[in-house]
Amino acid sequence: METQHADQPPTDPSRSPAPTHWVLSLSCPDRPGIVHAVAGLLAEHGGNITESQQFGDQVSGLFFMRVQVESAASREELTAALEALAPRFEMAWRLDVVGRPVRTLVLVSRAAHCLHDLLFRQREEGLPVEIVGVVGNHTDLAGLAEFYGVPFHHMPVTQATKADAEARLLTLVRELDVELVVLARYMQILSDDLCRALEGKVINIHHSFLPSFKGARPYAQAHDRGVKLIGATAHYVTADLDEGPIIEQDVERVDHTKSVADMVRLGQDVERRALARAVRWHAEHRILLNGHRTIVFR
Amino acid sequence: METQHADQPPTDPSRSPAPTHWVLSLSCPDRPGIVHAVAGLLAEHGGNITESQQFGDQVSGLFFMRVQVESAASREELTAALEALAPRFEMAWRLDVVGRPVRTLVLVSRAAHCLHDLLFRQREEGLPVEIVGVVGNHTDLAGLAEFYGVPFHHMPVTQATKADAEARLLTLVRELDVELVVLARYMQILSDDLCRALEGKVINIHHSFLPSFKGARPYAQAHDRGVKLIGATAHYVTADLDEGPIIEQDVERVDHTKSVADMVRLGQDVERRALARAVRWHAEHRILLNGHRTIVFR
Amino acid sequence: METQHADQPPTDPSRSPAPTHWVLSLSCPDRPGIVHAVAGLLAEHGGNITESQQFGDQVSGLFFMRVQVESAASREELTAALEALAPRFEMAWRLDVVGRPVRTLVLVSRAAHCLHDLLFRQREEGLPVEIVGVVGNHTDLAGLAEFYGVPFHHMPVTQATKADAEARLLTLVRELDVELVVLARYMQILSDDLCRALEGKVINIHHSFLPSFKGARPYAQAHDRGVKLIGATAHYVTADLDEGPIIEQDVERVDHTKSVADMVRLGQDVERRALARAVRWHAEHRILLNGHRTIVFR
């Protein structure tokens, strides 16, 4: 994780009588004095901490922190102070405004439940994302996107056209200033190059309780194995298929009366629940990477 | 599954004015008329059905039934009637008295939580088993068994003595008329021969959400993978390690703050919960085998 | 519960080479011979039982049964046979075709999540209802109904117009041949007369874990009490507010960081999950009334 600044919020909350509610997340090698230094920086800028969590991982030797703070300081002032502090602790940090909607692109195939859920939560439940587009390799979900006023992009993918399609996708990500890509039951595997280009910015929902039942048709595998709980896993996408850092998992009880089709149906509930939580936590900057594992400051 | 009768209950509930509460479980190829024939047999013996469940599996083409029935008929009468009926439907069946404690042998190593839980539930919570002995390859848990008045058998196992130890174990199973063997975190792998000799009579608790993290040190594997739920799986033991029919699974939420040691501790709760349910359902004759999967009439 | 026949299915599945998949549910005073008699009736009509559950309640002395059976017999034949059998056991029964969509009217106010969920599950997840209309005392959800092609009826309710509005509602229920009315966060209390007129046909979702937090603003009550789990309860509506027979309940963990607004948002997930299950079980004829409690043959 390199030092990076958040993209500009829609309106720059420069110094004003009303304080801005900031969220700062950071990680660095663990050593004494980090909290004091960060809290001092914030205090110097009139900051009032409203919520904060820290964690020192004894395995990796890294320290993680997320803090929400009210301050009337401008982004420039805070950024300058953080840039001055960071080298001393080899700190990677990210500053954003609490609640700023994260610009999100959703990739889908034919299954509607995850897209449907995200669009609904964005409109009705305060999910802090702005869905700036839906990309489908089929057109089935164009109507749903349209109902919510979101542009739908049809990008069919065949072996022959895959490279072109991914190039179009990357262009779209850049043109739309996309910060987060969600694979909402998108039935295509991204190329290694695309995974690397978008590292840390792509969340997938896998329809099994990973690492059980990797690969294709997990519910059929689960039914055949006779499991008593089925699950879903939201994770960051890496070039290593179904092996990316896990963000959230959830399960649902099944029994012998449930067919594969029943499991698919019941699993849809688990999938959208796990995915929605993962997207919310990402958009609220609650997730930090700790190697191939995640810190989630819920 | 072959036709088999239950072992005699401690006191033979032969014909008397007070009816006996029977439990009958059966399976056979699915076809019309099974329920009618069984219900007719029971009605002819003055039976009043208090609880019943049926399930026809469209995949295997098998039919499964469990019925609790109050009847003043003797075991001999019911057995004769069932033996007469069974061939017509190629029926495997099992008749027992509701609540009769199943004679159970518990195998342990050093971890106390599962044995502790089973002994407690037997004494205080009406778990319908009679724990007739505890076998340990270490002596750590001898005192616990003694507190509950259960004989403890020390059977150390080394590569050299394994065959002898298993022979002793089989002898013990026969002498004590053991109907169920529970591997309560027993850290030895049973030989294929022993697995076959006791097929369908041995329940193991594996400390992961199978099929994830088979084999050794599943919590260390789970921690390394960064899962957000840990689990446990109670299953029948077969010669195919960690692949036997699953009876019950349960999970517990974990997060980034949990070390491997924390997971071990949290997992102990899940393990004993899943194991206790599996043992109860087995002892209540609620589990029927459907190939390598289980029917559980909860 | 009186003897009643199901309303006619859209297409009459009269005798034909292909068998119909029937669902029969019944209750009567418990006594020997019920299962045998019912299974006999079904066997006489060539019935093959695919799924069945029975339960005898020792408290009420009532017996309950639900059976799915494949049979080529016509509805008239089965009905005649059941009408002949019922008096002998004082049996209330109901016969329907498995999977026939139940004609459903949904009542809403301003909150979209439950309506949204039901419409989606009807279209995409095989929820066996046909939503024949949406009634709103506000117009906020007209667009959502329209997107799914369901007629929206605006019925504003004031103290002065309440009687008229309920009369209109009853007329609509009759004209549309409505079998089930769902109060999907409908913020009006039905009059006692309407409750009685639609008894056993109205499902409400209450946004608390009943009997905790009856009445208004349950999440505010829950927040003030400092509970650690919030819940929702789907129940049949009776004249006794929030006291009707409970069908399903579910909960979600909360902690001290959650405001009332957070609880409202998290609760929406629990509400729609509990309501969707209740509607599914009702539409699949899995629920039988046992006094003021429910039997749910899941």
Added chain:
Amino acid sequence: METQHADQPPTDPSRSPAPTHWVLSLSCPDRPGIVHAVAGLLAEHGGNITESQQFGDQVSGLFFMRVQVESAASREELTAALEALAPRFEMAWRLDVVGRPVRTLVLVSRAAHCLHDLLFRQREEGLPVEIVGVVGNHTDLAGLAEFYGVPFHHMPVTQATKADAEARLLTLVRELDVELVVLARYMQILSDDLCRALEGKVINIHHSFLPSFKGARPYAQAHDRGVKLIGATAHYVTADLDEGPIIEQDVERVDHTKSVADMVRLGQDVERRALARAVRWHAEHRILLNGHRTIVFR
């Protein structure tokens, strides 16, 4: 909550080359600079923060903090520094050594499951309490206490002897230097005076999902109401019966087949789970009072 120091740990961890792992919890009116001041104090004493959580409650206007810190400073040094800082922020604080066993007295009647669970977790699962005595108004559990080497005190309670018994109890609390009293299904109501004398030091497990089913026989109430989940609530005891601050709640699914006796049995699992978590969090100083609600830094 007044400013208070923790009781002395068994061995005084005064300055030494090996740092002590301290836990500091505090609360005060919310205002800028608290975290900076506390982190500064800890940094001045060479402290390395290993885990920390903060929360500002917008309703009460209070700020809460829990921090684990490694420092070679002595208790006297840290105490002096905290006493100097506290007035500036009107801060109530508590300092202890991480993992120091809290001296605990358990009160019981006849039901064994909670006592059994606490004794087991203390011995085998690192529950950081030292159970210094068990008090029973019946003698049923004397043998269990003895097995774990814990003194058992028989204190029968009748209307006539209640005042005397409570006086004996208070004496015992003082003589044994008891820091925590656990009512482990103790079927007596403490007097208002005793509640006040031990305020914030007594944890009770109520066998329902409060505020549902207060008072006597909650499972019978739950069965009669036909609920689909039963629960248990661990809470601090106040003079207001069943109204004290809730620490933890948990639930278990039940259905129509479950009798009151079944619910009692299933409920025992939920009770001991919820109670064990509450005791652990208390002993780890993770719970802070926020009026009649709790902050739990899990």
